[in-house]
Amino acid sequence: MLTTLVPVLLAGGSGTRLWPTSRKSFPKQFVDLTESGESLLQSSLKRSQVIPEAAPWIIVTSDDYRFLVAQQASETEIKIGSILLEPLARNTAPAIALAAFEALENHHCPKLLVQTADHHIQNLGAFRKAVTEAFASELPFVLFGVKPTRPETGYGYIECEPGEGSSVHIVKTFKEKPDLITAERYLDAGNFLWNSGMFMLDANAYLQTLHQFEPTIFNACRSAYKNSSSDLNFKRVDAASFSDSPAISIDYAVLERIKCLYVVPYHGDWSDVGTWDSAVSLTDQDIDGNAIQGDGILLDSQNTFIRAESRLVTGIGLENLFVVETRDAVLIADRTKTQSVKELVDSLTLKRRTEATDHQKVYRPWGTYETLVLGDRFRVKQIVVNPKAKLSLQKHNHRAEHWIVVSGTAEVQVNDVTKILSEDQSVYIPIGSKHRLANPGDLPLILIEVQSGDYLGEDDIVRFDDAYGRR
Secondary structure (H helix, E strand, O other): OOOEEEEEEEOOOOOHHHOOOOEOOEOHHHOOOOOOOOOHHHHHHHHHHHOOOOOOEEEEEEHHHHHHHHHHHHHHOOOEEEEEEEOOOOOHHHHHHHHHHHHHHHOOOEEEEEEEOOOEEOOHHHHHHHHHHHHHOOOOEEEEEEOOOOOOOOOOEEEEOOOOOOOOEEEEEEEOOOOHHHHHHHHHHOOEEEEEEEEEEEHHHHHHHHHHHOHHHHHHHHHHHHOOEEEOOEEEOOHHHHOOOOOOOHHHHOHHHOOOOEEEEEOOOEEOOOOHHHHHOOOOEOOOOOEEEEEEEEEOOEOOEEEEEEEEEEEEOOEOEEEEEOOOOEEEEEHHHHHHHHHHHHHHHHOOOHHHOOOOEEEEOOEEEEEEEEOOOEEEEEEEEOOOOEOOEEEOOOEEEEEEEEEOOEEEEEOOEEEEEOOOOEEEEOOOOOEEEEOOOOOOEEEEEEEEEOOOOOOOOEEEEOOOOOO
């Protein structure tokens, strides 16, 4: 019976170490961090084009990111087989189990090519070669290890048997992130590879092994998948069952506990883009080691990185710094302290700063909104509604709203009255009024919303009807 290669993309991470560009509401997998014009998720999906025999993708993501995933995937025009929604984060072992159940439901003898949506791979020829070698080996568990190019302390390592003349090597041990001296020793030894977090797994073998070592995870995921339901173009697994699963990575749950484990070396550029330090490697550097993304200028500076997202950023006499600018926050950090960005985000969270989790520009299934001005009892937003899209029928208990159309055509319902508004026209929505906004046109609808009231939080919303299944 023929084996089917099924690519699986894990797309649920939060990427807090790349704050302020990456935030919980819009994490790094959805961001263009390479100035290529596409997000890390989109470039990950496009890697399947070098493997023409592969089946359509299975994507596993969180409920919060479902519309972002669907939108960015549709922009690539890559065929997606299914998008599975995790009701809460449970790490990689349960996520891959859900993908395995889905693959077995739709394919004969599936082999899962598991990848993470926030990694960057440049050498697609070398990637295809490694995937082809792993698939041809017909082994149930094959890891992809990256041939190290420097003594890296931010990655875990795989120690493998040398295996002269073979493309597939036996895994001896896993090594945690080393100190610099140990990393240098690994590089000199020649039989250590960076642990990329990519795998080739036989779906049946993975589930059988998971059942052997972690029956609680297996039973929870089997029940969650069995009791899943369709929601628009998504498959929503059962929340009650899935919450019974422990949160464990595939490394601890399975890979470090089996006897016959193999690795295929990938000889090419790879990064998990886990910190701003790793993001620098994706940007061209000048002779002084400086790298700039966006509108930035440096004078008399060395080994400094600037990412300017909304304005001109300049520096004079800087050395070994990161400067990351967004519309509402700026990060300035020593290049040796990039691992501490997560601690900074934790501190912002404790202070209840919304900048820890949200950008000024927020993505919704119908389009986007962006806060332009925020005062004590008022907020001004720009709202963009996609063609043929509509917001939910809703009301607010603490705020009134005034909408002014900038461009496009708006269909507005206030209580029982529906009207069409065009450019420069406006409408007022009193507190407590049922209302809905829709774009009946073929071009984006852009309007300005002015809110006023004693509470302007996004949770002041009562939905009566929603095309996207939100509550």
